[in-house]
Amino acid sequence: MKVVLEHLTKRFPNRNKKIHTEVVAVSDFNVEIPDGLLVGLLGPSGCGKSTALNLICGLETPTEGKIFFDSDDVTDLPPEKRGVGMVFQNYALYPHLTVRKNIMFPLQNFKGEDKLTKEQMNERVMQAAKLVQIEELMDRKPSEMSGGQQQRVAIARALVKMPRLLLLDEPLSNLDARLRLQTREEIRRIQTETHITTVFVTHDQEEAMSISDFIIVMKDGVLHQMGKPQDVYDRPANLFVAKFLGTPPINVFAGEVKKGDVYIGADCIYRGTKLEDREVWVGIRPEGFILKKDGALTCDLKAVEVMGRDTSIVCENEALTGQPTVRAIIPAETPIETKGGNVRFDIKPAKLYLFDKQTEEVLEGIQ
Amino acid sequence: MKKRLKETGRGWLYLLPALLFLGIFMVYPLIDVLVYSFEESYNFASQSYTGVGLYNYKYVLRDPYFIQALKNTFIIVIITVPVSTTLSLLVAYLLSRITKLKELFQTVSFLPYVTNTLAVGLVFMILFKKTPYSDGMINILIHFFGGESVDFIDGPYWAKMMVMCIYTVWVVMPFKILILTSALASVNETYYKAARVDGTSSSRIFTRITLPMISPMIFYLVITGFIGAFKAYSDEVALFGTDLNKAGMNTIVGYVYDMLYGDSGGYPSYAAAAALILFMIVFTITLFNLLISNKKVSIGGGN
Numbered sequence: 001m002k003v004v005l006e007h008l009t010k011r012f013p014n015r016n017k018k019i020h021t022e023v024v025a026v027s028d029f030n031v032e033i034p035d036g037l038l039v040g041l042l043g044p045s046g047c048g049k050s051t052a053l054n055l056i057c058g059l060e061t062p063t064e065g066k067i068f069f070d071s072d073d074v075t076d077l078p079p080e081k082r083g084v085g086m087v088f089q090n091y092a093l094y095p096h097l098t099v100r101k102n103i104m105f106p107l108q109n110f111k112g113e114d115k116l117t118k119e120q121m122n123e124r125v126m127q128a129a130k131l132v133q134i135e136e137l138m139d140r141k142p143s144e145m146s147g148g149q150q151q152r153v154a155i156a157r158a159l160v161k162m163p164r165l166l167l168l169d170e171p172l173s174n175l176d177a178r179l180r181l182q183t184r185e186e187i188r189r190i191q192t193e194t195h196i197t198t199v200f201v202t203h204d205q206e207e208a209m210s211i212s213d214f215i216i217v218m219k220d221g222v223l224h225q226m227g228k229p230q231d232v233y234d235r236p237a238n239l240f241v242a243k244f245l246g247t248p249p250i251n252v253f254a255g256e257v258k259k260g261d262v263y264i265g266a267d268c269i270y271r272g273t274k275l276e277d278r279e280v281w282v283g284i285r286p287e288g289f290i291l292k293k294d295g296a297l298t299c300d301l302k303a304v305e306v307m308g309r310d311t312s313i314v315c316e317n318e319a320l321t322g323q324p325t326v327r328a329i330i331p332a333e334t335p336i337e338t339k340g341g342n343v344r345f346d347i348k349p350a351k352l353y354l355f356d357k358q359t360e361e362v363l364e365g366i367q
Numbered sequence: 368m369k370k371r372l373k374e375t376g377r378g379w380l381y382l383l384p385a386l387l388f389l390g391i392f393m394v395y396p397l398i399d400v401l402v403y404s405f406e407e408s409y410n411f412a413s414q415s416y417t418g419v420g421l422y423n424y425k426y427v428l429r430d431p432y433f434i435q436a437l438k439n440t441f442i443i444v445i446i447t448v449p450v451s452t453t454l455s456l457l458v459a460y461l462l463s464r465i466t467k468l469k470e471l472f473q474t475v476s477f478l479p480y481v482t483n484t485l486a487v488g489l490v491f492m493i494l495f496k497k498t499p500y501s502d503g504m505i506n507i508l509i510h511f512f513g514g515e516s517v518d519f520i521d522g523p524y525w526a527k528m529m530v531m532c533i534y535t536v537w538v539v540m541p542f543k544i545l546i547l548t549s550a551l552a553s554v555n556e557t558y559y560k561a562a563r564v565d566g567t568s569s570s571r572i573f574t575r576i577t578l579p580m581i582s583p584m585i586f587y588l589v590i591t592g593f594i595g596a597f598k599a600y601s602d603e604v605a606l607f608g609t610d611l612n613k614a615g616m617n618t619i620v621g622y623v624y625d626m627l628y629g630d631s632g633g634y635p636s637y638a639a640a641a642a643l644i645l646f647m648i649v650f651t652i653t654l655f656n657l658l659i660s661n662k663k664v665s666i667g668g669g670n
Contacts, residue, residue: 059560080566092561096579105575106565161565 001070001164001197003033003056008065010051010221025051027221029065033199033214038191040208040215040229041201044244048221049201050169056199057167058082069164080109082165085158089170091150093142099153100138103128106161128156131190148179155190166191168200172207184211205245209233217241234350239360242283242353248312248327253319255282255354262354262366264319269296269347273354273365280363281321281355286312288351289328291336295344299326304336311336315343403639411635423640432625433641436617442528443535443618444596451536452588455543460573462544463551473548480541487538488605495519495530520607527607527616535602539595543588550584551577586660590653597649600624619645 008029011022025048033039043049054060056067058079066075074082093102103125107116116124129135132152142150151171158166171187172180188211191198202208208215209229216226217240225237236242242250253264257278262270264282289297291313299315302325313328313336320326328345330336354363403409404423406416427433462472479487494504497518506516517523519530554577562572578585600620603611611617612625619641626638 057564059563079564084564086561086564088557088561090555090557092555092557094558094576094579096582105562105567109566109568109571157561157565 002035002068003031003165003197003199004068005029005031005033005052005056006066006068008052008055008067009063010048010055010060011063024048024221026055026062029223031216031223031226033197036195036197037213038188038211039197039199040212041199041218042205042208042215042244043203043218045203047219049203049218051221052218053167053169053199053201056165057084057086059086083161083163084165084167085161085163087151087154087158087166087168087171089173091142091154091174093150093153093157095142098139098141099129099134099145100125102142102153103157103160106157110161124160125156128160131159131193132156132186146179147175148183151175151183152186155187159190159194159196163196166194166196166198168198170202171200172202172204180207187211206247209245217244219244235362236283236353237362239281239283239355239362242355242362243322246285248286248329249323250283250285250353251320251326251328252322253282253284253317254321255280255319257354262352264297264317267297270349270352270366275354275363275365279357281357281360282319283353283355284347285351286327286329288348289313289330289345290348291328291330291334292344292346295346297345297347298342299345301341301343306332308332313343400639400642403636404643406636408634409636411633416636423636424644427637427640427644430637432612432617433619433622435612435615436619436622439528439531439616440597440599440618443532443599444593446532447535447539447596448589448592450532451539451543452585452592454536455540455547455588456585458540459544459547459551460577462548476544477541479537480545484538484601485605488534488602491530491534491606492520497522521614524615527614530606531603531616534606535596535599538602539592543592546584546588547581550581554580586656590656593652593656594649597645597652619648 008026008031009024010026011024014021014023027048029052041049041052051060055062058074058077058081062075066073068074069082079086094105097105104121107121107124110116126135129138132155134149134152134156137145137149137153142153145153151174155166155168155171168187172183175183184207187198187200200208200212212229214226215229215232217224217232219240225232225241232241233245236245239252243252255262255264255269257263257273257275257280259277260271260273260275261268262273262280262282269282297317299317301313301315303314305312305314310329310332311334313330314325315328316324317326349366352366354366355361356363405419405421407418407420407422409416458476462469462476465472495506496503497506497516497520502510502516503519505519509516517526519526558576558580559572562576567575598620599618603616603618603621607614607616610630611621617625623638623641623645626634626641
């Protein structure tokens, strides 16, 4: 099912009642979520992504705007009429019920024609349990299970009523690092098997990039960019998106365009843009550096960290902003002299981005 | 071995003050009461008794006043504990649902708790008592709806028992409301959200989610409610005065008091026997409650 958000806006009254300004959690969202994809809704903490999810779910009503599921306007429908399944951050499994009863709970709510017999219910429950591979845990209580198992039960409970849309709110944040990797592959697998349109919220860009078909990056309630993860990573729309995606993060320098050439300090790192002379932010991805004796950019070497698969070079440059050191990742085979002093790099044009100094929007002009 | 002995000895030394107090003020009196209850016609003044045996129990269990007190106490317990718990749950639930003036209503519902029992009793007297000058508020209301006036304080047994039960329920409710309000507030909001997304009706949310989650608290209130109602006495005095036998509204604790200090008092042996009978009743019922709870009450674990 396709989900369309049109000018979706949600404002909350300020917590402090004396202040009459409103908090804008979601501001003028226009999104079309394609059918059958796994979509990551990504942004830093407090950016309104959970609110956006609650709006889609129906737990919150929008201040303005409309929500469509395919061609149905569901803006004014309560959550139970939308046919969505939701997995909450803390799973919200009923602690007094066994796994079986937890998963069965949504089915027992069906009324009238939809009402299921005991056998049908059991069958559906077992199907869902099989899908998330928890068949042997059916008679346990939630407190007798690990976080990852609880997560699976929560997903099974959301899927058992066969929703048109599955929503996951920070599904992995309560798990430890190893389980997180496992579980995200699990979510990917379940989504692929069921073909159900799935939206999940996360603040972890790596998580979003690794399993999503499509990501939506937002900040302060505003949608910044959406698209395929690789596209968004390769062509960030602005400085925020560029900084937010990628670990280690992008290196940002204060730079300048002079006669079509891009300068960081005195070093000319790129020639032949079509831009007029101006000050810019220069963003270079860590993997965009090529170590070269007569390279364009000169930095002060601080340390070399060997990771095995690749090597990161930590160095300093006066023009760098936002973080203390420049981090360049180069293939492990590259010979490096690890003595102090200067290192010089050439820059891969594909990993180089220019941003407007004021608006921080990306500037076209580099191929 | 020697070292361990020394350490154990030190442990006991630390415990000594507490043990002394407990021994003097709890264990010794308990044993003493037990002893009294078996000593026939014990006399405080001369510290003498005529024999040892079960005579005191036989006497108490045959005493029509005790039988009346036992009956009254059981009626009060059986009526007020379920009624007050259910009503408190209802009030607490409603309090949790409103948003406007929530604090005001919470305070109002809690006020009876900080009010003196005797003062409240007086108010109830004014509401229910029939005097040569006035029929009392309730009777005026009954008249208004075309009923006949009833003397609730000095009248028929059922009328007095009704006032007694209403009064008891009214007195014990604030504490229960307080406990249940906080129990309801402690249920995580996401459970309700999850249930809403799944289309659960609000009655089902209440019976299948809210009730199980606060069941430990409800159970606690039922147990303490039983114990408290079995020990009722001051409430009866507040409404019907000190001569409860004459009013036919005595309770077990009232009977114990009468046997010790009342006009017919001076029988510590009978009082001790009655007190032990009460203890056995409360003990049995609490055990019974615990047995049920182990099967029924679900302790909210997990998140």
